Amino acid sequence: MPAALRPIALMFLATVLTVPAAWGKTPADRSEKAIVAYVKTQQEAAAALLEKAVNINSGTMNFAGVRAVGDLFRPHFDALGFQTRWVDGAAFGRAGHLVADHKGKGPHVLLIAHLDTVFEPDHPFQKFERVDSNIVRGPGTSDMKGGIVVALTALNALKKAGALDKLNITVIMHGDEEDSGAPLAAARETIIEAAKAADIAIGLENAADDPSTAVTARRSSGRWQIKVTAKSAHSSQIFTDEVGAGAIYELSRILNSFYNELRGEELLTFNPGLIAGSTQVEYVPEPLQAKTSGKDNIIAPIAIASGDLRAITPDQIKRTQEKMRAIVAAHLPQTNAEITFDEGYPPMAPTEGNKRLLGLYDKVSQDLGFGPVTAVNPRRAGAADVSFAADHVEMAIDGLGLLGGDAHTPDEFADMRTFQIQAQRLGVLLYRLGK
Template structure:
């Protein structure tokens, strides 16, 4: 269990944590607000460098998305643990002015407080606790905080994967679920766009000369729903957006449907892709052609034996603290999906306990600050001890 001095260090800094959380939450950092994301990154750069970390604030992709990498050992060493998180939020610029950081009893609110600025701070405070206790220099630690997770991590995916594959374990600091429930499984996801193209005509005078793209999309929507009902457990496909037509008296020559797709395991990807590829050959309205674009671009996060072994270590440390923990599977995706798909043991939900992500009533439980930092620091300390024992034995 974590040393007494380190426990006191954590407990004595709770006010500092809340003040830092207020600072971060009150920085607008939506995925399209690159300056705000950069400001969040620079907050962490200063603190990480104060502990001796080497930092690199990259601007990735065509848009120059800020992505922060930090490490306390040469990059030629494999990370014992990679701390993974994202600095962007779903809330637009100006949201902070409408509803800045606030406290209501044992809860705090504000844009991104749960998803996931609280989690980023947990990661930082764990590292500062390990540094204070002299444990940090026994571990090779990596930090990757990207700036585009909420829009699919397109600019940062390869960067995340390169760091994950150089790691023995990955901790993802998305919010912990109420009741201290961590995440070991997540569905993979993606999307398809179905586009129907027909022929326009006057809807009242000569509708027979038209080929109605909207009607074709209606047929395809029903086909997707039937597939959804018949698919394996863990697979879902839902038409979420339909657009078509310009005026009420014109047969529409184009219509589109967007489909959200989720899969629970890698083996389920192929049947999904096969179904959507088959749609253009199965049209219903004469004169209408169909095209389908998209795919499952985020692999599922599946727990293997090594992940479960890591979970047992976390559960054992929690039991020593008198903290009851559990793990869940969820339909939502995170960057942990990428790490897990590479075969790296990955535990998600390492952030503050909270809920209602992406909503205006998003919150974190302030009484989870100390237990969460203490638990993760204790797990890291145990990993350091195991590493030291292995080196001595060899």
């Protein structure tokens, strides 16, 4: 096993060793028993479907590849009786989304996934590989084509148990989760409208890659940009009343003030990802890059910085942005600066409803013999599409997909031992929600 995989894989092994060899307990409820029995037969079929999906490149900007992954999964939902449709992404500059609807009784459950990966066709990391009997590597194994495979298996188990027709389920599989289209309001209109009609949202991300945790809160992910302008002159004149401090000192003051005045608040982070300042600056926001040229004996007239902002509630975002604007406004002599913010991913704030859904999931896990499930620290869970739904439903949870590690790197892997844990838990949870 590659060294990069060993620590997390061993953690999984320790978890699985607490479970009986036959993949957990047999439930007393007849339908739950049927759900579990079906999932136990699907280990190899799930790995084979995952291999097909992973071997189709679906980097976000490979529109044909994203559509091809949707075309792979779509017949599986059709066979279950779902009404499927493709939402074209031309309006927001992306491939689009696959949506599957199953009308039934009971609460309306929204399952959330994505078809794309961060690995475009020119990246060397392209193919599915079986490392050993448990570990598989490849782009999207755990983030998150594996989550769709888990969901399909759970839904098939419900159908075999005669319980699917009782459920009202919408599945949304975005084609641009890893690099959202613009405007963001258009790119996420489908999920927001679906969430408004739903009662419960369940994300199929790999989240913290820990089978003993699930996500009940996620931080936001937004971007900020600071642009500073100043008088340019010979460097010998810096700090004079007529010339002032120059753009680079002003930008340095701002970033240092952010660090000193804003850091330390719980679950709030702000990271500068790019800084550029000189006589001439060519700045490109997407993909993020900058080119500078100048001389040490010229006072820089322009400086730019961009970064991200993550917070746990809308109020925390608002307060932080107000403080950042105030800091930016306190200019050094003969300089000017402005800060702008993009709309970004909203937070998934912790709520009593989310806590209640975690309690139901924890009960399922313990009843199946897989042990307790607790809420992961939001610092360990990045932004995800479930956040767009969370404000519109009574309860939301994420992290119920296939688990692994090293996402967004050429070492990304999934631990297929977690397939049984996740698919059984999801199937029984959906069954109980339908009851």
